[in-house]
Amino acid sequence: MSLPASTLSPTTSLARRNGGQILMDQLRAHGARRVFLVPGESYLPCIDALNEHRGAIEPIVCRQESGAAYMAEAYGKLTNEPGICFVTRGPGATNASIGVHTAFQDSTPMILFIGQVGNDFVEREAFQEIDYRRMFGPMAKWVAQIDATDRIPEYIARAYRVATSGRPGPVVLALPEDTLWGEAEVADAQPMAKLHSHPGAAQLEALKARLAEAERPFLLIGGSGWTAQAQAQMAAFAERFDLPVGVAWRRLECFDQRDPRFVGHVGFAMDDALRERLEHSDLLIAVGTRMGEATSEGYSWIQSPTPRQTLVHVYPDPEELGRVYHAELAINADVVGFAAALDGLAPDTSPRWADQTRAARADYLATLEPQPAPGPLSLDKVAASVDRRLDGQGCISVGAGNYALYAHRYVRFAGLGSSLAPTVGSMGYGLPAAISFKLEHPDRPAVCFAGDGCFQMNLQELGVALQYDVGLVILLFNNGMWGTIRAHQENDFPGREIALTFTNPAFTTLVESYGGLGEIVERDEDFDAAFERALAFAERERRPALIELRYEADGIAPGKRLSAIREAALAR
Template sequence: MTIRAADLLVECLIAHHVKRVYCVPGESYLSVLDSLHDQSAVEVVTCRHEGGAGFMALGHARLTGTPGVLMVSRGPGCMNAAIAIHSAQQDACPLVVLVGQAERENLQREAFQHIHYERMFSDMAKWVVEVEHAEQLADTLCTAFYLAQSGTPGPVIISLPEDMLEDHCPHTGVFPRHSQPSTLGALDSDAIVQAISQAERPLIIAGGLLKSDAGKQALLSFAERFSLPVATSVRHADLIPNDHPLFAGHLVYGLPAALKESVTRSDLILAIGTRLGDVTSQSFHFPAAPKAAQTLIHIWPDSTVVSRYRQTDIAVAADPVASLHTLNQATAPAVSATRQDWIASLHRTTVELRDWTPVADQADGVVFGNIMAHADALLPDDAIICLDAGNFGGWVQRQLRFSPTRQLIGPSSGAMGYGVPSAVACSLAQPTRPVVCFVGDGGFMMTGTELATAAQYGATPIVIISDNACYGTIRMHQEKHFPHRPSATALHNPNFAQLAAACGAQTFTVQHSDEFAPALHAALQSKQLCVIVVRTSLNYISPNATIAALQQSGIPA
């Protein structure tokens, strides 16, 4: 029996339990779209821009723990999606990209919209492959899904020549790959327990590979069993309840000085499920590269990552969740009074940083800290918080209390435009849970048209726009280095409420702090697609600084 390649591709998606794919349709993969028409197992979400479709796939992957699937057309379509491919690499997030390609006979003739994808994405993707023969398709797709999830998760790209998709091949079956998670051995386990017993000020730095329910539970059990404070890597503050006495902070961009001073006093670091990248490690200063000031234990499922940039005392190339399960079988050493004081000190610092005294509304708008105080009080414990990139995010990460159920979904890549699409995808994946997106005016204008996608497919996120008419992060850095000389950062914004209403959203406009709580309450009660536009103070540019203060202390131009 033979089968059309496009039909075989869809069978492969179903065999890998893919429930939803995100796309902008293109003529280079019409056969796949035709095959998807005849089945109901895979929902096709048609987006308004390939970047938005890619961010939806990433949001879906981060929330569900399964690979996101993105379909785009050749050339311009794939290049529009490059931002999501880059974010998948930066975030270690599994992403399978199916991209159309020119007909095989024209690949060496500078065909219309042809790109050599392997040359283009070889430094960014884990694997880039072009399927030349239909007989190779099923095996290629199975390999792609395996690679996207194994070792360091990330993006894989499969190029699909248009004419190949219409070829027929023998139907020999689809055979998904399944790997057994590796764990640490007895010697490593004993060495780690010994290091913990000798440390006075140990600290776990927990990362995104613990994002699953099993990972969060294993982390909490390990931290409690061994009395270990937990700091989380950037964008993963939800790995442990932020009210828990062992929570030691969120290692974000521009770490507050008080928290930085506290965590750097540690004498043992257990980095589990994090690559210890640039942001989490504060530009490779904590733990320092190439040699940390602390004893360093690093658990990550890829031997090319552990010890790559730092000398590591115990380097374990193994699955972090499985490793924690092994460690949780060990006998915990006694806890000293010094350790108890250390734990209390770290948590006290995080609590003090979260404390907020309301600031009067300013002439240029609402101080976003006031908004976040209301949001933290009103958002339910099972809310999914999707966060775009920008300075407004500092308020969100400082004041919102996250937990394994009040989840945080955001890009460590710093990619603007992630927020709205990821919120749409999360709402589609978990339709009974409230999904709230925090986004700046700059990020909203990049992918905010995906509100129309939300309306089309019945997604109901609440989108909160911080509108200060500026690319705020860049303006902040300008005032630090070139005070009083802003350039290219001012924005002339549309009426966001009218724009959102045109896309089918219920809208609210907040001009004063006391207007926000009623707006958010109404949005939560409505269970509809909603947009809340907050006129935000530009002067209060971040939780740590005002523009006025930066201008006074900045380096003269």
């Protein structure tokens, strides 16, 4: 939702204000348009201060703090601005911690505000008291407590700077009650222009020299902070050098996969041909990605500390460069600064690897053909149908689970904002993320892929969809078990299944109780029409539509069956 410029002008008065008023004035001055919260008495002055910002800052009242934190994290992914979340002390903070961890590992700008006991009660284990510096220290870029009302502007300005600079990430600020109820006459802190780091001329020449020497280069793109312009500049660079391009694990939105140079999603469950190309590449240009455990498939195709490939690593945090992998050329630059600098880089001769890029693209296109699946409903065909129908429009969100592999494999994501997926692999993310997308882009379709277990971790946020007229589509993958864990169980303890199944509610009745539409699909031939009805209902009624997919549980992932995993494990 865009707001008129007149509503965004910050408060400049030095009138005496309480801490809640000062804080909300700072958020408005820094461009906050939406805050996600679960109300608590510990920060009531902040809630009250929202009255002065009606039409400028939209409060989204969530049902549980993990849902609120996920929505804020998704907002950060979509806008490159900090997602703002407010929760109460103690239980509220612990519930919200999953969103902070997600923002940390996903490098997403986010600010979590937590109500706190007053300084007169601190260190007594007062009601719901926690030391948030110790609690959030390992999973946030900065954790602090604002103990003086007149320093609120200083802390908010720093929080925005820390959350968005270098490698983006979460900031946690605790708000003691006496700070919020206290009053001060203090000037507002004005926002600073966003800083970008750029490569040096010598580094660009070194990159060009390595490309001139290479025989089998590969461009791997990931990370956060991308803009439409940066993606276009990176695509133009790949075109000039005719480079095969892959996206890092769950960074599916970082490159338009309809581009003729896109060759695959790098990470867990990737295609064998893609893995072989990565292993035998002689020049790997990694831009914006840490190449963590998931992308590297357990640090296998790229070795630590010295990769077999010549590695050019571009990353905004200098502490990450050399942390896991030794790069022959390390470039400390963010994706926007690096992409802009590439505009002047071009090959002196035609690239020698053009045939390899065409072959890699053909291999990728072959993976879009649905794999054989057991039973009358093929999840492969379902995902391929979604891809055809959306045709690059809108956003697909997922949480964690093997069901997400169907979207990852068969949907051709169309760049910025087309995917919301937690690289940290946290469950319950898909529904809150889809809601956050629709709040930001109400006229674009949002489809949430959700496992039956994953969905039930945050299904209460359907209340947010009902309250704020959010029309989205949920594809509910119902196999009655924790499927990913079951696959691991069959691999490690074949034939000894226990403690991984559950009894599900009537999902269609559940969504109908929230004013939505529910349907059950059990056959391939019924899906397309049901999906059309769901999309039309979501757009027309601005309510959630859910399609419950009932399928043969033996089909655990694209081209994989539980029975085959068990047989192979028993044979070993």
